[in-house]
Amino acid sequence: MEPFSFSNILNHWNSEYIQEIYNRVDEDKVLLALDKDTLSIEDLIALLSLKALPFLEKMAQKANRLTRWHFGRTISLYAPIYLSNLCASDCVYCYFASHSGIREKRVTLTEEQIRSECNELNKRGIQTVLLLTGDAPKIVPVDYISQAVHIAKEYFKSVSVEVYSMDEEHYAQLAKDGTEGVTLYMETYDKDIYDKVHLSGKKKDYLYRLNALERAGRAGIRRLTCGVLLGLSDWHLDIVWLALHAKYLEKMCWQSVISLSFPRLKHTPSRFKVPHLVSLQELVQIITAMRLFLPYSPFNLSTRESAEVRDHLIPLGITSMSAGSSTRPGGYKVYQESTPTQRPVLEQFEIDDQRTVEEVVSAIKNKGYDPVWVDFDPGFIKSL
Amino acid sequence: MEETNSTYLYNDPLIIAGRKFKSRILIGTGKFPSAEALRKTIKASGTEIVTVALRRVDLKKPENDSILSVLNPKEVLILPNTSGARTAEEALKLARIARAAGLEPWVKLELTPEPRYLLPDPIETLKAAELLIKDGFIVLPYIQADPILAKKLEELGTATVMPLGAPIGSNKGLKTKEFIKIIIEQSNIPVVVDAGLGAPSHAAEAMEIGADAVLVNTALADAQDHEKMAMAFRLSTEAGRLAFRAGLGPQRDTAEASSPLTGFLFNSNSNNKS
Numbered sequence: 001m002e003p004f005s006f007s008n009i010l011n012h013w014n015s016e017y018i019q020e021i022y023n024r025v026d027e028d029k030v031l032l033a034l035d036k037d038t039l040s041i042e043d044l045i046a047l048l049s050l051k052a053l054p055f056l057e058k059m060a061q062k063a064n065r066l067t068r069w070h071f072g073r074t075i076s077l078y079a080p081i082y083l084s085n086l087c088a089s090d091c092v093y094c095y096f097a098s099h100s101g102i103r104e105k106r107v108t109l110t111e112e113q114i115r116s117e118c119n120e121l122n123k124r125g126i127q128t129v130l131l132l133t134g135d136a137p138k139i140v141p142v143d144y145i146s147q148a149v150h151i152a153k154e155y156f157k158s159v160s161v162e163v164y165s166m167d168e169e170h171y172a173q174l175a176k177d178g179t180e181g182v183t184l185y186m187e188t189y190d191k192d193i194y195d196k197v198h199l200s201g202k203k204k205d206y207l208y209r210l211n212a213l214e215r216a217g218r219a220g221i222r223r224l225t226c227g228v229l230l231g232l233s234d235w236h237l238d239i240v241w242l243a244l245h246a247k248y249l250e251k252m253c254w255q256s257v258i259s260l261s262f263p264r265l266k267h268t269p270s271r272f273k274v275p276h277l278v279s280l281q282e283l284v285q286i287i288t289a290m291r292l293f294l295p296y297s298p299f300n301l302s303t304r305e306s307a308e309v310r311d312h313l314i315p316l317g318i319t320s321m322s323a324g325s326s327t328r329p330g331g332y333k334v335y336q337e338s339t340p341t342q343r344p345v346l347e348q349f350e351i352d353d354q355r356t357v358e359e360v361v362s363a364i365k366n367k368g369y370d371p372v373w374v375d376f377d378p379g380f381i382k383s384l
Numbered sequence: 385m386e387e388t389n390s391t392y393l394y395n396d397p398l399i400i401a402g403r404k405f406k407s408r409i410l411i412g413t414g415k416f417p418s419a420e421a422l423r424k425t426i427k428a429s430g431t432e433i434v435t436v437a438l439r440r441v442d443l444k445k446p447e448n449d450s451i452l453s454v455l456n457p458k459e460v461l462i463l464p465n466t467s468g469a470r471t472a473e474e475a476l477k478l479a480r481i482a483r484a485a486g487l488e489p490w491v492k493l494e495l496t497p498e499p500r501y502l503l504p505d506p507i508e509t510l511k512a513a514e515l516l517i518k519d520g521f522i523v524l525p526y527i528q529a530d531p532i533l534a535k536k537l538e539e540l541g542t543a544t545v546m547p548l549g550a551p552i553g554s555n556k557g558l559k560t561k562e563f564i565k566i567i568i569e570q571s572n573i574p575v576v577v578d579a580g581l582g583a584p585s586h587a588a589e590a591m592e593i594g595a596d597a598v599l600v601n602t603a604l605a606d607a608q609d610h611e612k613m614a615m616a617f618r619l620s621t622e623a624g625r626l627a628f629r630a631g632l633g634p635q636r637d638t639a640e641a642s643s644p645l646t647g648f649l650f651n652s653n654s655n656n657k658s
Contacts, residue, residue: 069553069555069602069606070553071415072417072605072606073415073416074414254498255498257499296499365418368417368418369417370416370417374439374441374442
């Protein structure tokens with residue numbers, strides 16, 4: 001193993017070590033952290049601790065100010081396109097999992113169907129998309145994803161992917177195709193829990209997934225999005241590890257934007273109950289503390305949250321949102337109107353924010369923010 | 385002198401690449417909450433040069449674009465910037481797209497390979513300036529406050545240099561003041577202080593030390609009252625300029641002295657006839 005690797009950093013910042021820091025937090029440490037421009041991991045832990053709760057409003061005010069400085073009053077909009085819901089891994093919390101017990105239809109979109117979906121989203125004004133698949137590299141190979149990127153680029157200014165973890169050479173291929181970003185959640189950095197919730201499949205390989213974003217960055221992908229599935233484990237630890245990962249990626253892939261997502265696990269298949277449900281107050285504490293720690297990082301909010309919650313979270317540090325999403329392959333057009341005789345196509349999770357793109361746009365404007373459709377960074381220029 | 389404030393400023397234009405501007409404040413268009421806020425800012429600031437990020441605007445449908453729709457090319461020079469580019473070649477491509485879309489061949493050269501502090505890459509910037517100038521562009525490069533780089537760019541033929549006061553969006557003011565002073569002292573082309581100016585007093589300070597103009601974005605975009613803040617920056621920029629002209633700044637005026645006292649010593653020896 002390399003001497004300087006993220007897994008070595010994780011070994012150093014093990015749960016006992018982090019817990020000791022939590023135990024030492026007092027009000028003074030929270031206030032000190034709130035005052036700083038550049039926060040250490042210890043400062044972040046102070047802000048994530050229970051001792052910080054009385055100062056949540058102060059944290060929110062500062063998070064709002066820092067976000068405005070770096071991003072202005074703007075929110076970038078994107079939409080996910082699910083290419084396939086086939087999956088060869090068995091992750092207990094996911095409806096796509098190979099053994100989720102769900103009987104709904106499994107499909108992989110054809111080229112024509114991808115075009116139809118792109119066309120529909122285009123009509124709705126979307127210019128930035130995220131292409132998604134399950135974890136099935138043999139049935140939905142890299143070449144298929146690469147082709148989908150090429151198709152999507154005919155319709156959109158910016159195309160990113162959220163797919164299975166792959167080798168560096170495959171990421172290089174996607175970078176060459178003009179893929180702007182790779183989103184890959186570690187789900188949880190807790191090795192034991194990771195092992196328990198990923199029953200089988202390639203995704204079970206913890207280290208291969210842990211190092212995937214770094215491989216993507218090395219391969220020239222210029223936007224790396226990391227995150228944990230909030231609810232799988234104790235977030236007090238996972239968020240610290242996520243922060244360490246973001247910092248590590250900043251140093252190793254200094255030309256890449258490191259962006260973060262904060263998906264809260266809410267709806268799960270019946271075989272799995274969310275073990276560490278995260279409250280809205282906790283989500284606010286997480287987002288604001290992370291904003292203070294990473295003032296310049298884009299933060300995404302998915303359609304997993306309700307319309308009301310999403311609107312409240314906008315000024316707290318969020319810089320990009322999905323809008324009018326469907327988590328079902330073909331959900332915008334191809335399989336949108338299914339006849340009663342057909343089995344419905346399986347979606348990855350239930351969308352809470354059911355608003356159309358237009359409705360999300362007007363909600364953003366009502367908050368005093370400007371919706372941004374295009375911020376095509378490097379992928380665009382590369383493909384000129 | 386009987387001149388009023390405004391006629392004095394009128395007689396003291398900012399000249400970039402032979403073109404005259406009354407206003408010495410350039411405005412960046414990112415980060416505004418709405419087209420209306422941007423429109424008010426442009427009007428109240430009196431700006432005549434507005435820079436837009438090509439990666440953010442839709443050149444094909446300017447009427448639908450929340451930034452381009454408020455810019456009237458008859459009133460302001462639209463200065464496309466190359467933000468998003470990481471190499472000289474990418475910057476050239478972007479500039480050519482803007483020119484092909486009908487914008488004037490002016491370009492604010494921004495090469496910021498690191499996405500967090502958005503600091504300019506001096507090596508690629510120098511390369512890009514050369515490519516762009518050869519291609520017929522008028523180039524205004526965003527640079528670190530590096531006096532040597534500024535001279536090298538001037539020698540290549542850039543129209544200005546635009547050194548940063550502090551990292552973009554930091555509102556920290558003239559953190560690089562000592563180096564900007566040297567750049568101003570040594571420069572034969574306009575020096576526009578770009579990035580980091582978070583308050584009208586920062587703009588005044590830059591103008592007082594002899595900067596030719598300032599570029600402001602975040603401080604204006606983030607204002608509660610866009611009109612008032614734009615006006616404040618306009619007044620402070622003008623105030624700083626007047627103070628500099630009045631003799632506060634020591635460096636620049638000496639080179640422009642109209643009646644040299646020792647000229648007679650060199651009457652027969654004239655290398656510089658221009």
